[in-house]
Amino acid sequence: MNTLTALAQTYVDRFETALVTLPGKGDRNITTLRKSGLEIFRKADFPHKKIEDWRFTNLSEFSKGIANDTTAPGAEATSANFDAAMEIVFVDGSFSKVLSKLDNLPDGLSVTSFADELGKGAVLSLNEDEDRALVALNTAFMQDGFCIHVTESTAVDIPLIIRFKNTASNTGRHLRNRIILSENAKLTVLEIHEGSGRYFSNPMTTVALSEGAELNHYKLQKESTDAYHLALTEAEILQNAKYNNFSLSIGAKLSRNELNTSVLGADAESQLNGAYLMRGKQHCDTTTVTEHKVPNNTSKQIYKGVLDDRAKGVFQGKIHIHPDAQQVSGDQLSKALLLSDFAEVVCKPELEIYADDVKCSHGATSGELDEVALFYMESRGISKEQARMMLIEAFLADVLEEITDEPIKDFFSEQAADWLAEVADRNE
Amino acid sequence: MLEIKDLHATVGGKEILKGINLTINSGEVHAIMGPNGAGKSTLSYVLSGRDGYEVTSGSVTYQGSDLLARSPDERACSGIFLAFQYPVEIPGVASATFLKTAVNAQRKFRGEDELDAMQFLKLVREKTKELDIKDDMLKRAVNVGFSGGEKKRNEVLQMALLEPKFMVLDETDSGLDIDALKIAADGVNRLRSPERSALVITHYQRLLDYIVPDFVHVLADGKIVKSGDKSLALELEEKGYADIDAA
Numbered sequence: 001m002n003t004l005t006a007l008a009q010t011y012v013d014r015f016e017t018a019l020v021t022l023p024g025k026g027d028r029n030i031t032t033l034r035k036s037g038l039e040i041f042r043k044a045d046f047p048h049k050k051i052e053d054w055r056f057t058n059l060s061e062f063s064k065g066i067a068n069d070t071t072a073p074g075a076e077a078t079s080a081n082f083d084a085a086m087e088i089v090f091v092d093g094s095f096s097k098v099l100s101k102l103d104n105l106p107d108g109l110s111v112t113s114f115a116d117e118l119g120k121g122a123v124l125s126l127n128e129d130e131d132r133a134l135v136a137l138n139t140a141f142m143q144d145g146f147c148i149h150v151t152e153s154t155a156v157d158i159p160l161i162i163r164f165k166n167t168a169s170n171t172g173r174h175l176r177n178r179i180i181l182s183e184n185a186k187l188t189v190l191e192i193h194e195g196s197g198r199y200f201s202n203p204m205t206t207v208a209l210s211e212g213a214e215l216n217h218y219k220l221q222k223e224s225t226d227a228y229h230l231a232l233t234e235a236e237i238l239q240n241a242k243y244n245n246f247s248l249s250i251g252a253k254l255s256r257n258e259l260n261t262s263v264l265g266a267d268a269e270s271q272l273n274g275a276y277l278m279r280g281k282q283h284c285d286t287t288t289v290t291e292h293k294v295p296n297n298t299s300k301q302i303y304k305g306v307l308d309d310r311a312k313g314v315f316q317g318k319i320h321i322h323p324d325a326q327q328v329s330g331d332q333l334s335k336a337l338l339l340s341d342f343a344e345v346v347c348k349p350e351l352e353i354y355a356d357d358v359k360c361s362h363g364a365t366s367g368e369l370d371e372v373a374l375f376y377m378e379s380r381g382i383s384k385e386q387a388r389m390m391l392i393e394a395f396l397a398d399v400l401e402e403i404t405d406e407p408i409k410d411f412f413s414e415q416a417a418d419w420l421a422e423v424a425d426r427n428e
Numbered sequence: 429m430l431e432i433k434d435l436h437a438t439v440g441g442k443e444i445l446k447g448i449n450l451t452i453n454s455g456e457v458h459a460i461m462g463p464n465g466a467g468k469s470t471l472s473y474v475l476s477g478r479d480g481y482e483v484t485s486g487s488v489t490y491q492g493s494d495l496l497a498r499s500p501d502e503r504a505c506s507g508i509f510l511a512f513q514y515p516v517e518i519p520g521v522a523s524a525t526f527l528k529t530a531v532n533a534q535r536k537f538r539g540e541d542e543l544d545a546m547q548f549l550k551l552v553r554e555k556t557k558e559l560d561i562k563d564d565m566l567k568r569a570v571n572v573g574f575s576g577g578e579k580k581r582n583e584v585l586q587m588a589l590l591e592p593k594f595m596v597l598d599e600t601d602s603g604l605d606i607d608a609l610k611i612a613a614d615g616v617n618r619l620r621s622p623e624r625s626a627l628v629i630t631h632y633q634r635l636l637d638y639i640v641p642d643f644v645h646v647l648a649d650g651k652i653v654k655s656g657d658k659s660l661a662l663e664l665e666e667k668g669y670a671d672i673d674a675a
Contacts, residue, residue: 373516377518378500378501379500379510379512380504381504381534382529390526391518394520
């Protein structure tokens, strides 16, 4: 038997107790599923740097358990206001009916809590193997999450807000979420992750888009700066369907946003875009895998990062074009702006192409603010600090333009502007 | 207005300015001519405070106080304007935003109320009309995709909006056809007044047909080697800089 990391051991020790308290308790299928998850996790432990995908994101401090010491004072609360007509709220990983606004959902949209479904014996499984230990851990301890379904040809024209509020905890928040859009259904969702103190958030989300469906999937990761946020989203995109994901990452001590999309039909589209703004010793990892399995479809990715102080950004993006997937176009771009000599970015673009009639591109750049442009602005009377802010905003402007929903574009732009203002205040 | 005394400056450890003395009074336009590599652009950058242009000795007094102690934006706010030889492209920053930010930064410095969007628009329309500049330039990112002529016009527009006290024109004529040159010169001439001064840096006499200087100086190897009135420029045009270099 291998020796587990301290944190992994606490999960193993806690499992039997959890089995009798977590949703679906007593259901034999769910118990079997949880046990199989725990077994995989017990063999694998938390991901470590010997696993290729985790080479640049080191969880050792986390898995030793030091980072989860809730007796130490944690970071201040983060929050983000968005005026929502429909909202589902989770507090410390559990659905809060009181805080949610789900009374007036339009016809064709259903929003339920996964804990309720587990209680009824429903099972939602993801592929688990030893390289996906976090999925296995999530399966063992899954507590709640959102289940969203939009019926055929229903276009929901107001955004659904999904809010996760977290507070200090030495147990993780293991969410299992699901979005299903039937044929030609349309939906916009905005996930907001916020919190205070030290905690570990481990949300797993599956998205299934039927033919002609369109999902705009936005995410603001603004966790407490003492938190660990390790998220996985997997989307299946059928013919003519469009998946449009945009993630803005500002918070967490260490975060990983893993996105796997499978483009499974002609004229289907996968768009993964995002921005990350990091400072202090924050670490932000964006890892994407886009699988093109059939001909005639497209994928696009643009990520932009701004890194100050000793922050580190990681971008790993893989486009995998299978042998039959001719006439596919896949574009990927990752740009990082380093505001300090100690900030760091690692970019690992990967194209794996087995078809011969495809159009693919990838680009990765990192750089500093343009000194000549700064001087030009200063020579017109603009202070150095303001000039820096204008150049950073300009750097982010084009990726924010990828957001098609105006209120959400404004909301994300404000979040970015607030971040910039804090950096400017501190520098003055 | 501006007094330069025994100014020495280095770039990358190499001495480029080797003891410049120059006094410019209110209302005067001085031209500095000279061969390539004489230090003309270095002088303009030293006056505007660019990083990497290090003053090793000497002084520059502007309106009675030490100019060199001020940051580039403070110099701009106190009325110094450098028209760049190669105006800088700033992708993602709209010209209108850039201009409004600059105008308001300078107003704020002077303790004046900042202009709101409408007031600024009115002001900028007035100036673009005077200078025959198309408004659509304002929507485009600063200098991005502008032709050489458009870039120089943009410099003139900035000058017109900021109404500086002391203008430094660094090879404003380079890359301009005669029509663009006239527009640029016209922009400068509009601002000429007993309260304003200018330093016009140029390699060729041509620009000085349109911006007629009160004094002409020849800069060679980091020093002013000859001074005179506008006839000196014509003389240089005829004889070239060869004699000067030998001097």
